[in-house]
Amino acid sequence: MASLNVGNLGEYLREQRRNAQLSLRQLADAAGVSNPYLSQIERGLRKPSAEVLQQVAKALRISAETLYVRAGILDEREREDVETRAVILADPSINERQKQVLLQIYESFRKENGLDTETKGADNTTEDGTSPEL
Incomplete structure (x- = not known):
């Protein structure tokens, strides 16, 4: 084999x-x-x-x-994005609103640098903060 x-x-x-x-x-x-x-x-x-x-x-x-x-299931860039989002969401020293603002800032920097911003956030919302359609 x-x-x-x-x-x-x-x-x-x-x-x-x-x-x-x-x-x-x-x-x-x-x-x-x-x-x-x-x-x-x-x-x-x-x-x-x-x-x-x-x-x-x-x-x-x-x-x-x-x-x-x-x-080969996940691209290296996707892994880094997932891990970054997970660290932000897991931080107990900031509240939920601060986490969402930080994720939005992070996403805006990725977009500014030409990186894929079409992925969903770790909280399963789209870039505009709405839940995706099923």
Whole structure:
């Protein structure tokens, strides 16, 4: 079986698992996936879903977005944007109104610099602050 192009995801996962001093079986159990399936991911034989990557990231206590980038699910710029928004929204030292203003300023700078501003905010609203149509 040929290796899939998953951006060295398997090698990265193996390295992270070893750094966490977990066996393949321990990580599989913690992530809620089968041992053979996780082994195939590490060897580059399977491309996991975003949901599986999220479970593995949680078990390894690492960023799911990093795994998404390595798997080709998320673009590097998108990851940086998602992480920036998440940090702003998670900051307990500022209130909700301040968070929204800060996100608007951030978005205006991205637009000024020619970066994609069509993405939804982390609070699932569009650039004008309205909820997207389903």
